[in-house]
Amino acid sequence: MERRSQWGTRLGFLLAAMGSAIGLGNIWRFPATAFENGGGAFFLPYLFALLTAGIPLLIMEYTIGHKYRSSAPRSYAKISKGMEWIGWWQVAISFIISTYYPIIISWAIMYAYFSFGTQWGDDPTGFFVGDYLQLSEPGVFGSMIPSVMIPLIAVWVIVFIFLGKGIKKGIEVANKIFIPTLIVIFFIIVIRAVTLPGAFEGLDAFFKPDWSAIGDGSVWVAAYGQIFFSLSIAFAIMITYASYLPKKSDITNNAFITGFANSSFELLAGIGVFAVLGFMAVQTSQPVSEVADKGVALAFMVFPEIISQMPASSLFGFLFFGSLVLAGISSMISISETYISAVQEKFSISRKTAVFTGGGLAAIVSLFYANEGGLFLLDTVDYFINNYGVALAGLFEVVAIAWFAKSLKEFKGHANEVSDIKLGTWWTICLGVITPIVLGYMMLENLRREVT
């Protein structure tokens, strides 16, 4: 058998794991989620979710990858024959995400370009849906949108090139370029943002705690959802990336570093985004809550409007959308690697063949969103993936491993053998008790919301 590829250095693995974790979820999802779920008070459930589910699961996924040195489906199969499907479920979720994630990256590429001369004009909302997406009637499929197709193809070409070159020469190199660049750009953005007039108004709105939120179950659900999405756990990604670790690798320490780096980036993004929103609020004499809209609207409708009003707007716009592109592509590479490695192993084909068949299929499916009505489709798919796909995948994962296979004790021993930080009973309780209960509750809560 061919020797399994490995990361060149520990830093290489860490940058790749951070590259996967730090993504669109940090830059636009986190600020909006925190703001809507209690502001400063959100940090309590958020930290709880990070420490009881996020980092413990990251440790578990690193352990699984490191121990079995296989793609996710085969790793689960090695835990127990009947569990291979959990790996495929997670791989399938990653596949679906990889069909619409590049669309958002494509928008960011075009907006980095539109930043020169602030081409979105005086009506960025009209520009986004009308001129750029050419949506006449949402939800109706029409012709392809050429202005989305060009950057979309570029994204796929970049992703294919790095994936085709393999772990050390491809994925590791990409992240060694993208992540340090992203960090530098982001510091520039945040410093610029907090020195704008009105910045503190925005930060005040962001951090002001609404303590009543703590008693609200849906706030806890949002915190767990954010942590899962943001740390790329239960997507087969971290198992896959850890499967390329050398034998001598500190698992637990690496998991803590990844978790804290991702959360720091999230906090930084929240500060940057809300400082800018505060500036906007002061410029237009509106309350911050009025300008803090959500998701796509925030990045591609509200932000362009604000950027137009800023000094050196073209440069700021270019850096902001450029940071979305860098964060997005490094996450995109990790999502795609899950199914590349899975099919490569399952059908004993070469990496290049796997990239062209698996990636090629995802690329073709992604064209469906580059279409009139694509935005509606994207929203719907994203909603179901986040509310059901991931929560279920996480629930299957912990229940299968902790309750059915009863592997936690063995995994703990494995991680402790190679790690400086030793896992104690807290780890077993987090994964065997707390996380399954919360995820089970999360599923019920989502269903209940559906019915009412």
Ligand code: PHE
């Ligand atoms: N963790 C990434 C983010 O925060 C998103 C992501 C989700 C990446 C799922 C891969 C898989 O944006």
Ligand code: NA
């Ligand atoms: Na993230």
